[in-house]
Amino acid sequence: MIRAEGLAKHYGRVKALNGVDLEVPTGSVLAVLGPNGAGKTTTVRILATLLRPDAGNATIAGIDVLARPDEIRKVIGLTGQYAAVDEYLTGRENLVMFARLYHLDQATARTRAAELLDRFALTDAADRQTRTYSGGMRRRLDLAASLVARPKVIFLDEPTTGLDPRSRNGMWDVIRELVRDGATLLLTTQYLEEADALADNIMIIDHGLVIAQGTADQLKGRLGGERIQIAVKDLAHLPELAEIAASVGSGVPEVDQESHSVTVEVRDGAASLVEFVRGLDAKGIEPSDVELRRPTLDEVFLALTGHRTQSVHDD
Ligand SMILES: Nc1ncnc2c1ncn2[C@@H]1O[C@H](COP(=O)(O)OP(=O)(O)OP(=O)(O)O)[C@@H](O)[C@H]1O
Ligand SMILES: [Mg+2]
CATH class of the missing domain: 3.40.50.300 (P-loop containing nucleotide triphosphate hydrolases)
Known part of the structure; x- marks a missing residue:
């Protein structure tokens, strides 16, 4: 049409x-x-x-x-x-x-x-x-x-x-x-x-x-599946959090110091989330925020173009 x-x-x-x-x-x-x-x-x-x-x-x-x-x-x-x-x-x-x-x-x-x-x-x-x-x-x-x-x-x-x-x-x-x-x-x-x-x-x-x-x-x-994003209160727990993320997730975890959080792509949304939380529990780490979500447009862009949507430099 x-x-x-x-x-x-x-x-x-x-x-x-x-x-x-x-x-x-x-x-x-x-x-x-x-x-x-x-x-x-x-x-x-x-x-x-x-x-x-x-x-x-x-x-x-x-x-x-x-x-x-x-x-x-x-x-x-x-x-x-x-x-x-x-x-x-x-x-x-x-x-x-x-x-x-x-x-x-x-x-x-x-x-x-x-x-x-x-x-x-x-x-x-x-x-x-x-x-x-x-x-x-x-x-x-x-x-x-x-x-x-x-x-x-x-x-x-x-x-x-x-x-x-x-x-x-x-x-x-x-x-x-x-x-x-x-x-x-x-x-x-x-x-x-x-x-x-x-x-x-x-x-x-x-x-x-x-x-x-x-x-x-x-x-x-093409863009990959859901993401789990978990934040912790204590910045000192971030390396351990990233370690758990790497074992649960299907991709390389992204660590954000500023928000004390780690984001990782997972294959099996809900089941991966349970596994993740169990992993935290086993190490006595308390999450301050837990999220299971689809990729954002920004992540899609990053995956496809290598730059974020609000790119500062034009390449
Ligand atoms: N009349 C105009 N004169 C000069 N530049 C323009 C004009 N209209 C659009 N542009 C430029 O062309 C590009 C595309 O603009 P367009 O409005 O199509 O974007 P958009 O995807 O609709 O964005 P938004 O989500 O902000 O609505 C932008 O860089 C914009 O600045
Ligand atoms: Mg427009």
Whole structure:
């Protein structure tokens, strides 16, 4: 449904995109995962006809994005990284306004607005100015606004950045519903868990280049499994902690003096955790914090690129 080849965009010496290919099959979700400045918004803006690339081409539903932008706009919905709704209008007025922009008549616009408010659990707040909305409500309204014309292709640029866990889960439910209804989605995110939870395929980008792609399982296979991170109160226990970590884990433990903690990759999450805690117990070491978790985006990056996401030096 979405296909792009060799997308490039330079701003002076900054290569925002440096030859990105992507493909999103009909009815599937692609997550474009990357840190700040990776080129996520640039990709979305090009595909949504808001920005012309310096090189490359793209089609959506077989329509050429660069040659026929007006037709593209009829099949896509875009929810940008920053809210597009008018603060001084109510939620309902905003949706009616968007519907009118799509040339729906007043009656149809009002019906459509009511349907969307209901669907996004905004009916109670529908007649309040949106500047009184919480961050999560704004995001939902923004998404609702991009759906007034029932697009079959939806772009979501960082739909949950800055939301608390509850609002994030609410947004995930809404996104899953769109997919169930048959939409094709491209979403950008900085969260590995979000890509994992929502996407059929994940593309990791950095400095405008695709550095890895595949299904969540394929990537996890490449990136290694869960991590155990254990902190101790007493810095003196750190060497012993690292020793236990090395025997329990499947990789080389990473020791962090500052947080008094050791992180190690493990093969068998829960069982390894039990083994680890028993090892501590046997040596009489008291942990101050114990965590079993998936790798973070930062660790994924380190594994794939050899540098962290907030790299200070450009190499
Ligand atoms: N209009 C512009 N003029 C100059 N540089 C730009 C412009 N837009 C983007 N860039 C640069 O291009 C690079 C990619 O930006 P982009 O907004 O696509 O990143 P992003 O992945 O969306 O980041 P974020 O997670 O912060 O939203 C960055 O280095 C950014 O500073
Ligand atoms: Mg962005």
